Amino acid sequence: MRILVPLHSFEPGGVERVALRLAAAWAPAGSQPHIVLGRSDGIARSAAPPLAYDVLERGAISTAAFETLWMIARLPGRIRATRPDVLFCAGNSYAVVGAVVKLLLGRRCPPIVLKVSNDLARADLHPLVRPFYRQWLRLQGRLIDRFVGLAEPMRDEIARAMRVAPDRIAIVDNPVLSRAELDRLAAQRDAIERSGAGRRFLAVGRLVPQKRFDLLLGAFARIGRAGDRLAILGDGPERARLETLAQTLGIWDRVDLPGHVEPVGPWLVGSDCFVLSSDYEGVPAVLVEALAAAVPIVTTDCGVSIRSLLDDGRLGSIVPVRDEAALAAAMDAAPAARPAEARARAARFTVERGAAEYLGLFRAVTLAASQPMCGSAEPAASLARQQ
Missing domain, CATH: 3.40.50.2000 (Glycogen Phosphorylase B;)
Incomplete structure (x- = not known):
């Protein structure tokens, strides 16, 4: 199982920290996590697990100011070269990366799993912005293959906001601690x-x-x-x-x-x-x-x-x-x-438990992608729980 995980940098954040911990747990289980970093800086670098990191940034010019555009521009080439089985977007901020990569690669894009790491209601947004935000969520629902909520109450929220069927939503308690x-x-x-x-x-x-x-x-x-x-x-x-x-x-x-x-x-x-x-x-x-x-x-x-x-x-x-x-x-x-x-x-929120559940979900997603004409597969969320 080749799992590609795009991350912008080692800047501290809960999304990035959990993604790296999961990758460190996947490797001993026989999977191949491939961490693609937009740049190698960030003060959390010293605490990062010892993994092989594929850094996109080269030269003296920092890409921090346009990190999302940089990732979108470079990631399709990495996907073509490495041909991963699944692309794991570790949080809401990476949804735009997954969506655009899907549009660019079309059928050549591996299945995309997006972890919904933040509240989707976003009551803090200006009223004039909210209609566009709602449309963006629905677009994610059309482009992303599977969604992961961090706790059971997020299932209905994801289904309503992104207008996706329940069998495209898995729940994995956020794997925070060992x-x-x-x-x-x-x-x-x-x-x-x-x-x-x-x-x-x-x-x-x-x-x-x-x-x-x-x-x-x-x-x-x-x-x-x-x-x-x-x-x-x-x-x-x-x-x-x-x-x-x-x-x-x-x-x-x-x-x-x-x-x-x-x-x-x-x-x-x-x-x-x-x-x-x-x-x-x-x-x-x-x-x-x-x-x-x-x-x-x-x-x-x-x-x-x-x-x-x-x-x-x-x-x-x-x-x-x-x-x-x-x-x-x-x-x-x-x-x-x-x-x-x-x-x-x-x-409930241990890395050991969460890593196994994610691998089960990835297997279900890749199996469904390899059998597009064989009818509906067993819901990914159910399969993930059984692994």
Whole structure:
């Protein structure tokens, strides 16, 4: 099984991190993951698994500013040369790559599997943009062969938004952690000694508008007491604006912005509350890690899977998106942790389990593609579960 995975770079992101972890798990199982990188830079490079990387960028000119166009221009040649059995697009941001490659290659294009990594409703979009966005989703439904949701509630969302039949949608719980990492987080959290020197709030993610760290800073300013601290792990184009906002709110001396940190486990286990303030998400990897560490969670209702993941609020507080007052109140109330239940929920999201399910799905997809005239095959989602 030859699996081609296009990734833009080693810039940190949950989509890229999970894709590389899956590839590292596929190789020992006898498959041949082929990672095609638009460029080889990115601060997460040192933590990447030891795989063979096919880098498209050559020379001194960076392709970062036009990375999607660069991937679209170069990927068809790699597909013709390597003839993979399946093309795996690891997140929503790679959907345009898969769709255009399909149009360019036609019947010569391998089956495309797209992991839907983010919420599809996108209520944050301007009303004038939404009709075009909906049409784009339907176009994906016509061009992409199979879709993968990260949790069961995403099945109906994908079917409605992209107008695809249920047998073209598989559900694979987002493979965020290895079993060893799951056990290590639990052990570290149980062993840590709590101190009374203020509350420690933690958030993790790229410093981009989607994450709404401005909302988080405002919420912390409302309820933060002397000795309380807020750490936001990540980097991105919003850094300067967030630093200025923290100074304006008078909380700069209690906010830490250390940049990209790997791993986040030591920060999680030392926190009193993990906060997710996003406008939209799929099944955030760091939210699963917070469950594994049994850290109290406060999150916005930023995706169809959030309530299912947190057992409709039993495993964390859920507040409306863009509601600073509600976010602040939930942070101040310190939701209770349920260690046994939280860790049991996180155990569904292991790389070992997810890698096997993806391979089962890929086999089903390639089998269906090789028998186009033999009637309908057994639904890919069902086949994937049986592997």
